[in-house]
Amino acid sequence: MAFIGIDHGTTAMRFALIEGEEVRTFELARAEAAAMSEEDVLASVEKNFGIRRVDIELIAATYSMGDGFSTVKDIRALEGRGLRSLEGAGKKTGGGTRVFDAVRNSGIPAVAIPGIHTESRVDPRMKVFSHLTSPEKLGIAYHIRCLGCENFVVSDISSNTVTLAVAGGKLLGAIDACIFAPGVHHGPLDLQAIRDVDAGIISANQAFIEAGTLKMTPYEDREEMLAAAERGEAPALLALDTIALFAAMEIVSMQLLLRDYGVSGEAIFLAGSVGEVEYVQKKISRHLDHECRCLGKWHAAIGCAEIARDIAGGAEQILGVDVEYP
Template identity: 25%
Template sequence: MYVGIDHSTTGIKIAAVDDGGELTTAFRIDRRNVESAEAVLHELNDRVGLTRISLATVTYAFGDAIDEIEGIDHVPNRGVTDLVGLDYGTGAGATVFDRVRDSDVPTVVLPGVHRDLDTLHGFFKHYSALAGPDKVASMRCALERFRAEFDAADTFVWACASSSCMAGLVCDGRLRGFFHWVGPVHGWPDPEAVRRGVETDFDDVFMQCGLLPRCGADLTEVHDLSDPELFESVYWSTMLNVYALYPFARELGSDGLDAIVLSGRLMRRERPVPLGRRVYESCVDIAPVRFAEPYTSAQGAALVARDVAEGAEHVLGIPVGDVPEVAGE
């Protein structure tokens, strides 16, 4: 059994897959519930059985301090350079990371999308960090689905609409590009945000540049978005990301773009507007469009664990470094 533990904005998502990669269980721990985070190993034992876990993968924050998949015991500072601008502090995600690290479960840590990844096209190395490793995990899950459905389709665009609006490009099975401009919670800082950070601090600058904080809304509203105008902005942000990657797909993909996968909880929303259907209709002329299921980031992380256990030299082009021995071997 392989387990993926995904540290995302709204919660800690955990999934397990069997040797064939089929999802067997998935659940979520609210990031605001540190007590549940403390009990993560008990929850895993009840749902999966700790002794049945051959290998686990953990994602955390930006994951920008590592550029290889590494054993959790070899990763400093939970795999991040720092948490400046993220406002994560040491909450439930850090607690889960530490509990798993201190356990007997063999575990690897997945890097995020950042400039030190050799697999990225040089254009995308302008920013030091683009996305957390949960996005890499979700793209790994998309690769599994498309290979099964389209007979080894390895070039696709993955687009997510959730707390963030992001899109990644996989060409010939490798992560080649990534765009992230603005979403409901996260956004890249503009001069106003930088000035405010200089006057106060930069602890939560990325958390103050999204659509919700810019309109004065409380970030807790991310759990129940209902403003049609916000969804309109999310639509355009998603389309910007997809179409910005499309020329790179045509340039780098050996056989063109095989598919587009739409991910994230907002893509599954029907009210106040059917966002996913609108994006689908706008993208279907480019390539076949498919929708990802919930928990794809955690499931993808579990698939990464399976890849590593089976001796893969890389996952989406990201090298496999010094990893622990798989349980049971």
């Protein structure tokens, strides 16, 4: 039996397949996926995984913010694509939409994973914010749960930074990308950004996607900045130092939430393309005086595949999120 997880990432759609003890992965850039037909997407899945679609038992997919529903559902039972609004924080390319629709229209059994928001079962104090995390972060957290950790904090650091807290195998809360710690591209709106939005100079969404630490540097994108950091260039290292400092602050804030539930000594994980950079890992570990474990960029998709596998096996909850399937 084969199970597939799909991570709707900021720059790419990542796919993971679990078949027995074997795990396989591949990715499509979002712009590349947007240019494909639905049939092309499915054919790419078959080709890259060496599998026929009729042999796929269940797919667990994520899409955008996932804020229009709060339980894991059959993908065909969603209204629209499971969003409250098509507007929101982030860059739109159409690649995620193409993949989502390809899965929904394929006839392959599939579930959609929700984001975490005000309708979710989390610590009620976290609901001061309308949205806490998008669905693929549940994939990361579930993968950690499958590694045997019940109590942990995980910070996913890449284009943006999102941090989650889990106690007793259930998600207590999260801090979304537009609230606190910046990533490379995205971050919260500061005073000047608010002034620029009010003055009509820039949209709120554009301000969000340009609020990361890249603005502190002369570089064009994340890849160029990371390459410069490897060469020891000062602007790149300052940007990474800034990310590490604020990510560590965000992790500590989630540890405070866990303390309220009597949890201490929890594991700390870093994920994402920046979280797996050794320089950043060492900085965060030093700030926290605690060794952090690192996950790579594939673990959101792998966690989603593990969600599919366990739902097919009869799981009724995923990290405390109810499952309504079949």
